[in-house]
Amino acid sequence: MKIRKSAYTWLATGAICLALAVSMNAQVETQTSTSTGQPTHEVKVQRGTVVLVDGNDLIVKGEDGTIHHFANVPETTKVSVNGQQMGIHDLKPGMVLERTITTTTTPKTITTVQSVTGKVWSVNPPSSVILTMDDGKNQMFTIPKGQSFNVNGQTLDAFGLKKGMQISATKVVEMPEMVVTQQRKITGEMPPPPPPPPDQPILVVLVTRPIPAAAPEAAPTALPKTGSKMPLVGLLGLLSCGLAMGIRKLRLS
Secondary structure (H helix, E strand, O other): OOOOHHOOOOOOOOOHHHHHHHHHEEEEEEEEEEEEEEOOOEEEEEEEEEEEEEEEEEEEOOOOOEEEOOOOOOOOOEEEEEEEOOOOOHHOOEEEEEEEEEEEEEEEEEEEEEEEEEEEEEEEOOOOEEEEEEOOOOEEEEEOOOOOOEEEEEEEHHOOOOOEEEEEEEEEEEEEEEEEEEEEEEEOOOOOOOOOOOOOOOOOOOOOOOOOOOOOOOOOOOOOOOOOOOHHHHHHHHHHHHHHHHHHHHHHO
C-alpha cells in the first residue's frame, strides 16, 4: 500500500497501551465520512410545438425553428395539461410543450481516514517502512518526503525509527466530487381553437303570393279633364245644317 504526501497525513505515536498491544500486533481501521457543501441550481426552460405523434415517436418544433425527434418515448412519461396527466398517445399536433430542467450540483467531500497500527520490522529511511501486521505478515508503506513521527512523545523522522517500535500511523484521504441531479417537468397547452368560419351570405327565400285582382272601376259620369269638346261642336253644326235644309224645302214647296 502506497501512501502519497498529497493524499494523507502520517501521525505516529509511541507504543499504544499494553492491552491493545497484547491483543493485536497490527491492524488497519478505515472510517469514511462525507461533508456536503452549498448546492447550486440551474433552471433551463425549453418550449416547442408538437408537429407529429407516430406511435411512441414524437416530433417537436422548437421556438428557434429547429426540429427535435424524440424516439421511443416511454409510456410512463406524462405531460401536465390543464391539470390532467397525458401520455404520449394523448398528444396532438399544435399542442405547445414546455420542458423545465432543473440541474442541482452539490459539492461533496468524501474523507477516508485509515489508521495503521503495527510494529516496525524494518525501515529504509527516508522512503519506506515495513510494519508487521496482526496476521504476522509484513507490509511496506511509502513515507512521504518530510514526514515526522511522534514516538513516546518524541518527534522523530524516518531516520529515528527503529526495529521493534510500536507505532500508529493515520492516512487521511479527501476526495472531492460533484453530485449532479436533474429534475424534469413537462407541461403542455392545448392548441388554440380554430378561427371562426368566414361570414357566409345570408340566404333569402322569396315567397311569392298571388296578388288579388283590383275591383273594376265605375264608368266616369263626366269626361275626364283631358277630354275635348270638338266632337260636340261638330255634332251641333251638323244638326243646324240639316235643320236649315229642311226649312228651305218647305218654302219651295
